[in-house]
Amino acid sequence: MQPVKRINLWSGPRNISTAMMYSFAQRNDTVVIDEPLYAHFLNETGLNHPGREEVLASQEQDGRKVISNVMLGNCDHPILFFKQMTHHLLNLELDFLSETFNILLIRDPKQVLISYAKVITQPSLNDIGIRQSYELDQFLSGRNYHRLIIDASDVVRNPGKMLTAMCENLGIGFQPSMLQWKAGARPEDGVWAKYWYKNVHQSTGFTPFEEAAQELPPDLQEIYEQAKPYYDFLSERSLK
Numbered sequence: 157m158q159p160v161k162r163i164n165l166w167s168g169p170r171n172i173s174t175a176m177m178y179s180f181a182q183r184n185d186t187v188v189i190d191e192p193l194y195a196h197f198l199n200e201t202g203l204n205h206p207g208r209e210e211v212l213a214s215q216e217q218d219g220r221k222v223i224s225n226v227m228l229g230n231c232d233h234p235i236l237f238f239k240q241m242t243h244h245l246l247n248l249e250l251d252f253l254s255e256t257f258n259i260l261l262i263r264d265p266k267q268v269l270i271s272y273a274k275v276i277t278q279p280s281l282n283d284i285g286i287r288q289s290y291e292l293d294q295f296l297s298g299r300n301y302h303r304l305i306i307d308a309s310d311v312v313r314n315p316g317k318m319l320t321a322m323c324e325n326l327g328i329g330f331q332p333s334m335l336q337w338k339a340g341a342r343p344e345d346g347v348w349a350k351y352w353y354k355n356v357h358q359s360t361g362f363t364p365f366e367e368a369a370q371e372l373p374p375d376l377q378e379i380y381e382q383a384k385p386y387y388d389f390l391s392e393r394s395l396k
Contacts, residue, residue: 168285
């Protein structure tokens with residue numbers, strides 16, 4: 157038997173990470189898992205996210221057990237795909253990433269902040285994950301572990317081209333089924349979907365962003381200025 161190919165999609169919130177998970181779920185050789193470290197993150201931080209108690213009850217809260225039993229555990233399909241948030245990698249040893257393929261999914265932090273602030277008031281730099289994406293990139297590249305940087309704006313502009321190139325990098329064949337899915341809630345959704353996934357539940361494929369035209373509120377401007385250099389660094393190194 158061929159070893160299982162384990163793919164982590166590392167993202168910040170308010171990105172196309174859920175759409176990417178739905179895309180991989182359409183493959184006939186792949187199992188997808190939604191944010192397996194979310195309960196670990198909430199347990200470690202004590203943050204009061206929407207549906208906090210539901211999330212904690214739905215998952216293993218010990219991140220080390222999640223890594224060994226879920227992320228590196230048995231799988232009866234050739235590909236195991238995890239939608240992940242970079243800020244969930246809290247107080248964990250990262251050497252397990254040598255055994256996985258790692259995609260860093262980034263998005264312009266201005267758009268992330270405008271969207272995220274509609275759900276979580278007064279978001280911080282830590283909340284949007286771009287600094288952690290930069291730090292993860294440095295960790296992976298410094299150890300020569302696999303990593304691939306993808307800008308969400310490039311995916312929604314030309315999903316067929318970008319998904320084909322991404323699959324080639326991962327050593328898997330592109331499947332046209334990855335470009336479409338049925339609208340509505342899906343079985344792979346975490347219990348938090350009702351709080352976060354309204355827009356993607358209305359989708360049937362990758363659609364261009366409706367970029368927010370409004371200016372950032374003054375109280376988010378400083379966070380954006382802190383986030384932008386991390387985004388610019390990663391964007392320059394992203395797959396084109």
